[in-house]
Amino acid sequence: xxxxxxxxxxxxxxxxxxxxxxxxxxxxxxxxxxxxxxxxxxxxxxxxxxxxxxxxxxxxxxxxxxxxxxxxxxxxxxxxxxxxxxxxxxxxxxxxxxxxxxxxxxxxxxxxxxxxxxxxxxxxxxxxxxxxxxxxxxxxxxxxxxxxxxxxxxxxxxxxxxxxxxxxxxxxxxxxxxxxxxxxxxxxxxxxxxxxxxxxxxxxxxxxxxxxxxxxxxxxxxxxxxxxxxxxxxxxxxxxxxxxxxxxxxxxxxxxxxxxxxxxxxxxxxxxxxxxxxxxxxxxxxxxxxxxxxxxxxxxxxxxxxxxxxxxxxxxxxxxxxxxxxxxxxxxxxxxxxxxxxxxxxxxxxxxxxxxxxxxxxxxxxxxxxxxxxxxxxxxxxxxxxxxxxxxxxxxxxxxxxxxxxxxxxxxxxxxxxxxxxxxxxxxxxxxxxxxxxxxxxxxxxxxxxxxxxxxxxx
Ligand SMILES: [Zn+2]
Numbered sequence: 001x002x003x004x005x006x007x008x009x010x011x012x013x014x015x016x017x018x019x020x021x022x023x024x025x026x027x028x029x030x031x032x033x034x035x036x037x038x039x040x041x042x043x044x045x046x047x048x049x050x051x052x053x054x055x056x057x058x059x060x061x062x063x064x065x066x067x068x069x070x071x072x073x074x075x076x077x078x079x080x081x082x083x084x085x086x087x088x089x090x091x092x093x094x095x096x097x098x099x100x101x102x103x104x105x106x107x108x109x110x111x112x113x114x115x116x117x118x119x120x121x122x123x124x125x126x127x128x129x130x131x132x133x134x135x136x137x138x139x140x141x142x143x144x145x146x147x148x149x150x151x152x153x154x155x156x157x158x159x160x161x162x163x164x165x166x167x168x169x170x171x172x173x174x175x176x177x178x179x180x181x182x183x184x185x186x187x188x189x190x191x192x193x194x195x196x197x198x199x200x201x202x203x204x205x206x207x208x209x210x211x212x213x214x215x216x217x218x219x220x221x222x223x224x225x226x227x228x229x230x231x232x233x234x235x236x237x238x239x240x241x242x243x244x245x246x247x248x249x250x251x252x253x254x255x256x257x258x259x260x261x262x263x264x265x266x267x268x269x270x271x272x273x274x275x276x277x278x279x280x281x282x283x284x285x286x287x288x289x290x291x292x293x294x295x296x297x298x299x300x301x302x303x304x305x306x307x308x309x310x311x312x313x314x315x316x317x318x319x320x321x322x323x324x325x326x327x328x329x330x331x332x333x334x335x336x337x338x339x340x341x342x343x344x345x346x347x348x349x350x351x352x353x354x355x356x357x358x359x360x361x362x363x364x365x366x367x368x369x370x371x372x373x374x375x376x377x378x379x380x381x382x383x384x385x386x387x388x389x390x391x392x393x394x395x396x397x398x399x400x401x402x403x404x405x406x407x408x409x410x411x412x413x414x415x416x417x418x419x420x421x422x423x424x425x426x427x428x429x430x431x432x433x434x435x436x437x438x439x440x441x442x443x444x445x446x447x448x449x450x451x452x453x454x455x456x457x458x459x
Contacts, residue, residue, distance in 0.1 A: 001427070004035065006076025007396070007407065009083065011369075011382045013361040015407035021081055022070055023389040026426035031385050037070070074422075078397040080407065082364075083381050084390040084423060085337045086371025087137060087145035089236075089275040089296035089325025092155055092166075093121065093129035095136070096452045097330040106242065106305055114330055118150065120455045126151035128447040130158035135431075135439045136335040138164065140417035141392030143425040146273055146296070146325070146375055148209050148236050153188075156196045156204055163428045163438040165390075167273075167375045168196065169209035169236050174216045180223035193231065203426065205234075205376065210267075212238040213249050213258040221265055228270045234376055235267060239274035242307055246279045259284035268293055273374045275325060278302055278310040285311065289318045294374035297366065299343035301327035312348045313357035322362070323371040338417035341367045345412045360412040389427040394419040 001023045008019040008031065022030035030036045101113035121129075126149065137145060144165035147155055152168045159166040170192060172185045180186050189208065197206040208228040210216045216224075228235050240246050240258045253261045259280055262268060268291035275296040277288065288295060297312055315322050324344060326335050345363035349355050372381030372390070380388045396407070400414040423431040430438055 001424075002036070002070035002073045003076050003079075003081050003393070004073050006074075006393075007080045008383050009080065009364065009408065009411070011384050013364040013408060015080065015411070019076075019081075021383065021391075023391070023424070023427045024070070026389055026428070028383065028385055028387050028389050028391075031383060074393070078395060079421070080394045080396045080411070081383060082141075082392055082394065082411070083368040083372075083383055084143040084392045084425065085141050085341075085367045086323065086375060086377075086381060087142050087326050087335065087337055088273055088294065088323040088371045088374045089298055089327055090133070090145045090147050090335070091149045091328035092133035092145065092147050092158075093126035093149050093151070094328035094330055095129045095132045095335075096121065096125060096448055096455070097328065098333050100452070100456070101330045106307070109305065109330070116459055117455055120458050121150065123151040123154040125451045125455070127154040127158050128444060128451060130155040131162060131439060132444045132448045133329075133335055134158060134162035134164045135436050135441050135444055137337070138162070138423045138425075138430040138436065138439070139420065140336040140338055141394075141420040141423050142335065142337050143390045143392075143423060143430065144372070144375060144377070144380070146207065146236055148211070152206075153192055153196065156192070156199070159204055160200050161438065163203075163425055163430050165203040165205075165375075165377070165380075165425060167205045167207045167234065167236070168192070169207040172209065172211055172216065172220075174220040177217055177219055180220045180227070183220070189227075193233065197233070201426070207234045207236045207273075208270075209236045212241070212245070213253075213261060214245055218265065221262075221267070225265060225267050225270060229266075233270075235270045235272040237262075237267070237272065237274050239277050240279045240284065241276035241302075243279050257281065257284055259287050263287050263291070271376065273323075275327070276302065276307070276310065277315075278308050280311065282314075285315055285318050285320060288315070289320045292321060294321045294323050294370070296323055296325040296374070297344055298325045298327040298332075298340070299347055300340050301325075301331040303343070303347065304331050304333075309348060309351035312344065313352055313354065316358065316362055321370055321374065322366050323374045324363075324367045336417035337367060338415065341412060360409050363412050364408065389424055391422075391424045392420050393422040395421045 003021040007017045010016050101109050146167040148169045150171045152170045193206045196204050249258045273294045277295045326332050341363050345358050349357045369381035380390050
């Protein structure tokens with residue numbers, strides 16, 4: 001595929017007009033300001049200088065544009081091509097809970113609504129909930145998500161079929177003081193890893209997870225950290241989401257915050273994505289920065305559940321890897337990550353009384369490149385030669401996009417997820433102009449509606 005004369009969000013998160021971008025074999029093979037077919041005719045190569053700031057990526061073999069057939073040519077007039085978005089904290093089967101547990105305090109939301117509903121969910125329910133989540137994410141330019149939920153093997157099947165990418169982990173509540181290997185989740189995770197880690201050409205990955213400090217005892221937490229280290233897998237956790245969680249952790253662990261506690265047991269020696277980090281102090285943020293922890297910021301979920309405001313501007317100042325997540329659909333209620341990006345770029349200005357807090361470029365990087373890195377996908381998240389072709393194309397002819405004085409600002413402050421007209425994952429089209437080539441959306445919607453109705457009838 002060749003995107004012809006298109007505006008591109010470049011690797012510095014600025015918009016460059018009149019670019020040509022070629023995709024071959026799932027990889028971006030050319031980015032430049034001239035038609036590579038012209039270069040072919042002239043017999044010259046089309047390489048551009050390597051970029052600064054990110055680790056180098058090995059160019060794909062045999063993909064030199066000068067000898068290539070580009071296939072479909074997409075007219076770039078009135079279009080903006082950007083890296084696809086990476087949703088770094090989700091519970092995708094929870095699409096079935098959308099609109100079900102509303103306007104309740106956190107404890108009642110969880111104990112009276114979410115837990116009883118989830119206890120009725122089958123593997124098939126989780127498959128269909130994930131498939132609908134995939135369709136919704138693809139619609140809004142998201143190609144990959146980090147998930148933590150029951151029946152993760154069924155989510156893997158949905159991800160495989162949809163053509164998306166995901167880092168999947170199971171669900172675990174561990175109060176009994178016995179080794180992790182005595183829990184049924186141990187065998188489940190072994191099997192999940194054996195069957196699915198690296199599946200579909202690496203689109204599917206398996207992470208280990210600890211739900212949180214408050215739902216996992218120390219014996220099990222230490223065992224899981226050791227397993228992740230031994231297997232070279234990543235970790236996904238909830239961390240310091242509420243003030244109550246931090247206070248109770250300090251009571252249980254000799255005054256240590258959840259961040260200090262997990263540092264003490266060695267968690268952050270493993271590459272970790274930590275969701276929320278709302279109630280963290282300066283010492284906590286220093287640990288997160290030093291250890292290279294990826295903080296999955298979930299601004300919509302934090303607002304909706306009345307959690308508070310994560311110190312995101314301070315984290316950026318300290319060099320913490322901030323990325324972006326939707327969280328589950330009982331606390332957002334959508335997978336349109338453009339919403340979350342807008343909130344990340346806006347709410348912390350209000351929370352800190354500083355209009356310079358969180359720049360559009362920081363928000364764009366969090367939603368794309370940093371998200372890809374949080375999933376261990378070093379060759380994803382930028383429009384650059386040699387990167388995987390995870391892309392979304394936006395229609396920028398609508399009234400919100402004019403004038404084009406600063407298109408990156410328009411993208412964050414005025415654009416909408418619904419401006420996405422095409423989403424590609426590894427070069428495969430997942431969404432184009434209302435169509436979902438890999439997903440039967442009507443079937444997925446009907447299945448999810450019927451399944452939610454059944455569960456509500458059982459409660
Ligand atoms: Zn969560």
